[in-house]
Amino acid sequence: MQITAILQKCHDLLGQFFDFLRDFYVQMQSVHVDHLERKWINITLLIIGMMVVIITIDAFLHNINPPSKVETIDSARLHLSKEFAESNLGVQLDDKGAIVVRMVAGRYSFFPKHISVPAETKLTFRWVSMDVLHGVHIPMTNMSTMIVPGYVAEITTSFPKPGEYPVLCNEYCGLGHNHMWSNISVIAKEDWKAPSDILASKELSHE
Ligand code: CUA
Numbered sequence: 001m002q003i004t005a006i007l008q009k010c011h012d013l014l015g016q017f018f019d020f021l022r023d024f025y026v027q028m029q030s031v032h033v034d035h036l037e038r039k040w041i042n043i044t045l046l047i048i049g050m051m052v053v054i055i056t057i058d059a060f061l062h063n064i065n066p067p068s069k070v071e072t073i074d075s076a077r078l079h080l081s082k083e084f085a086e087s088n089l090g091v092q093l094d095d096k097g098a099i100v101v102r103m104v105a106g107r108y109s110f111f112p113k114h115i116s117v118p119a120e121t122k123l124t125f126r127w128v129s130m131d132v133l134h135g136v137h138i139p140m141t142n143m144s145t146m147i148v149p150g151y152v153a154e155i156t157t158s159f160p161k162p163g164e165y166p167v168l169c170n171e172y173c174g175l176g177h178n179h180m181w182s183n184i185s186v187i188a189k190e191d192w193k194a195p196s197d198i199l200a201s202k203e204l205s206h207e
Contacts, residue, residue: 090195103125137167161186
């Protein structure tokens with residue numbers, strides 16, 4: 001019922017749009033435009049069209065979503081949520097072997113305080129706030145986002161070189177705002193061990 005109404009509406013809008021284009025074309029024909037000028041108009045339109053096509057293809061290939069992609073979470077009950085329970089924070093491998101890092105921002109730190117990740121590897125960070133609005137910025141990467149209470153902020157990034165990277169809060173969140181930071185150790189790809197491997201080697205050394 002609703003779908004037919006929406007389809008009808010789309011049909012009407014498209015009809016109006018094509019009517020507009022036809023009228024526009026007819027009017028354009030009656031205006032004298034110099035041959036050379038017409039050529040340049042066409043070139044300009046072609047370039048604009050090409051850019052729109054490139055942006056569209058790029059968005060599809062890199063899975064770029066508009067900010068309207070929202071994922072909500074109850075910030076007051078993070079410790080009870082499955083995903084952001086304390087034991088589930090930090091670096092983890094998902095079932096496809098991709099690295100997912102879950103971190104909680106709260107006055108005045110990022111938790112866990114310290115994590116290790118491999119360099120030159122795609123990492124998906126999932127951030128949530130447990131109290132107020134925070135921001136997260138990691139210099140030398142594309143990581144810069146707001147962490148709005150009630151929402152999950154997801155960013156995919158990679159660290160180009162091994163080293164120590166600071167994680168800074170860049171939204172004023174209270175008196176301790178300028179002390180709100182933590183750090184990430186980025187380890188050469190071949191030296192990095194997945195958290196499950198570390199656990200396994202610890203168990204081995206206990207034997
Ligand atoms: Cu958290 Cu500023």
